Amino acid sequence: MTNTTLLSSPLEAAHQKLGAKLVPFAGWNMPVQYSSIMDEHKSVRSSTGIFDISHMGQFIVTGAGAQAWLNTMLTNNIGKLAPGQGQYTLMLNEKGGVIDDLIAYRTGESAYFLVVNASMIDEDLAWLQQHLPADVTLENESPQWAGMAVQGPASADTFAKAFPNETLPPRNGIATTADGSIVCRTGYTGEDGFEFFSPAADGIAVWDKFLAAGAKPCGLGARDTLRLEMGYPLNGSDLSPERTPLEAGLGFFCDLSKPEFIGRETLVSQKADGLTTKLTAIQYTGKGAPPRAHYPVATPDGTTIGELASGALSPTLMTGIGMAYLPIEFAKIGTELQIDIRGRAFPAKVVKKPFHKPQ
Numbered sequence: 001m002t003n004t005t006l007l008s009s010p011l012e013a014a015h016q017k018l019g020a021k022l023v024p025f026a027g028w029n030m031p032v033q034y035s036s037i038m039d040e041h042k043s044v045r046s047s048t049g050i051f052d053i054s055h056m057g058q059f060i061v062t063g064a065g066a067q068a069w070l071n072t073m074l075t076n077n078i079g080k081l082a083p084g085q086g087q088y089t090l091m092l093n094e095k096g097g098v099i100d101d102l103i104a105y106r107t108g109e110s111a112y113f114l115v116v117n118a119s120m121i122d123e124d125l126a127w128l129q130q131h132l133p134a135d136v137t138l139e140n141e142s143p144q145w146a147g148m149a150v151q152g153p154a155s156a157d158t159f160a161k162a163f164p165n166e167t168l169p170p171r172n173g174i175a176t177t178a179d180g181s182i183v184c185r186t187g188y189t190g191e192d193g194f195e196f197f198s199p200a201a202d203g204i205a206v207w208d209k210f211l212a213a214g215a216k217p218c219g220l221g222a223r224d225t226l227r228l229e230m231g232y233p234l235n236g237s238d239l240s241p242e243r244t245p246l247e248a249g250l251g252f253f254c255d256l257s258k259p260e261f262i263g264r265e266t267l268v269s270q271k272a273d274g275l276t277t278k279l280t281a282i283q284y285t286g287k288g289a290p291p292r293a294h295y296p297v298a299t300p301d302g303t304t305i306g307e308l309a310s311g312a313l314s315p316t317l318m319t320g321i322g323m324a325y326l327p328i329e330f331a332k333i334g335t336e337l338q339i340d341i342r343g344r345a346f347p348a349k350v351v352k353k354p355f356h357k358p359q
Contacts, residue, residue: 009054010146010203018217025220026119028055033219040222041315044189045358048152049218050210053195054203057121057142059114059128065135066110072261073131074104075245075254081106086113086172086184088253090245091124096266097241098248100124101233103186105174113174113182115195117235131262145182146203150215151193151226153358159183159194161213162206168194181206188223190230190358225312228321231281231353237293238279238309238323246270247325248279249353278331279309281353284320288339288346291320296340300347305330308339316356320346 006029009015015022020031031052033040043049061070070078076089086105093099100120105113116124125140132138150158159168166183169175174184180199187193198206211217224234233239233248245254246267254267282297291311296304311322320339330337335350 007055009052010200011052011054011148011207014204014207015052015217020217020219023220026055026117028118030055031217031219033221034217037219037221037225038315040216040218041225043216044152044191044218044222044226045316046153048150048154048158048215049222050207050215051149051151051218051220051223052207053147053149054145054200055118056147057114057116057118057124057140058145058147058197059116059125060139060141061112061114061136062108062110062139063136064110065133066112069131069133069136070104070112071258073128074102075261075263075267076104077255077258078104078106078112083108084169084173084175086174086186090239090250090253091127092245092261092263093241094262095241096244096263096270098235098239098243098245099127099241101235101239101250103184105184107174107176115184119236144200145197146200146206148196148198148203148207148210149187149189149193149223150196150210151187151189151191152215153191154214155191155193158210158213158215162209188232189226190232190354190356191226224310225315228310228312228323229314229316229354229356231323231355233279233323234310243279243325244270247275247277275328277325278328279323280326280331281351281355282308282322282324282337282339282348283317283351283355284339285336285347285349286319288320289341289344291322291339291341291346295322297324297326297348298338298340298345299330300336300338302338302345304340305337311339314355320348321355326350 182197290313308322338345
């Protein structure tokens with residue numbers, strides 16, 4: 001995709017003013033870093049960082065049949081949500097592969113707010129419209145919103161300074177502010193935090209308000225290392241239409257007690273038969289070159305058994321970490337492996353997720 005066809009965030013002028021390095025991501029021109037990935041990562045782990053998530057999609061689902069229909073489209077049980085609550089969930093194809101992972105919030109008796117991945121907005125919308133019943137309305141409001149993720153142990157204090165007359169919702173909750181913005185108490189870093197969606201025209205003013213309240217601007221680079229330290233999957237890398245949520249270790253978010261949802265039969269069969277592959281957390285046992293996606297994963301004798309789906313140098317642990325789909329016999333915690341980087345082998349082992357557990 002060329003620069004002329006990249007979409008611009010409503011916050012792009014603010015990023016340029018701050019001297020951010022902008023890169024193409026999921027069809028958007030997005031900040032990858034401002035100071036450095038290491039600096040921004042540590043700010044989120046110790047204080048508060050703010051990320052532009054305007055590229056993510058927002059769908060509104062309403063109608064008498066909304067709950068029943070969403071329960072056939074998504075793996076988690078929408079029926080367990082009270083108004084004001086949200087849950088992580090997945091949308092699968094007929095074979096049980098992951099189309100997208102998303103957050104679904106219930107905002108009213110028959111109203112839902114879905115936050116989907118940037119690269120999947122068009123595909124998700126088409127898939128949902130393909131299965132849409134007459135008693136449900138689906139609207140794509142993605143262009144109307146500017147999105148910000150404020151994350152870190154001091155994020156609640158940052159919110160209180162920026163919006164002293166508003167109250168943060170509880171964990172996994174959603175609320176609407178007096179001016180019509182939406183605040184969700186979720187995140188992708190493992191730290192306390194929230195996601196704030198304001199009307200696009202107000203985005204820069206809100207961004208500046210959070211900066212004045214102490215949030216440090218952070219880019220996609222730190223967002224990736226933060227989520228990887230938690231073992232959170234990235235759609236398109238760790239999740240794909242060829243892999244099921246059970247293989248990705250996300251069975252907790254698949255309610256197989258529901259009688260029907262797209263892809264359920266495959267998950268039921270996998271659970272009964274046992275998995276043959278599993279998304280596995282791998283960590284260097286010493287120092288080495290930063291691991292990256294697609295680097296081969298091998299046994300100690302050099303036999304290749306897979307490749308990294310994600311990989312990075314962990315700024316918290318200061319060693320290489322990654323995730324790879326491996327044959328189940330190699331996915332046991334403690335199994336010794338090696339990562340092949342341009343002909344050099346770096347010793348590693350299978351570890352338990354998360355790689356880092358925030359205090």
